[in-house]
Amino acid sequence: MKHTHPLPGDIGLTQISGVSGRLIRFGQWINGDGFADYEHAFLVLPDDQVLEAEPGGARIRPLTDYGGANVLYVCPEGLTERQRAGICTAASRYVGVPYSFLDYAAIATHRFHVPVPGLRRYIANTRHMICSQLVDQCYLDAGVHLFADGRWPGYVTPMALYQLLAR
Structure with missing residues (x-):
């Protein structure tokens, strides 16, 4: 469901400009999540x-x-x-x-079925998260499972959230 006035628990999706935004957009495209302008959650x-x-660690900031x-x-x-x-x-x-950009590589490795021993454990145990993983994990901790497609926990990009919730 989409709306304009955010409530606690809502997910914000937005753009990131510059090189970082282009790299994230490319990572999402490789992962099969599309090539659109939602690079941050x-x-x-x-x-x-x-x-x-x-990149310096998850933080709380003003919505403003x-x-x-x-x-x-x-x-x-x-x-x-x-x-x-x-x-x-x-x-x-x-x-x-x-934060870890390496998680995009791990997500792509999983998507392309590259046999990497311990990949799932690596994602679960490193305690590094990209923005969309962080959002998904907060939902999971509260007992709300966003994805019912059998994906591994942590295999979530901002565009995956967009495709699930904004269409």
């Missing part, structure tokens, strides 16, 4: 705050930092207030979690 928290993964940005806010149909609260509570555990 963040989680809306209470009190007009957001949790987002950044996205005031002039083109942001699409999405969430699953029927998300309850209790689920929203659980998602936001889970978010606090991930402040400081490191």
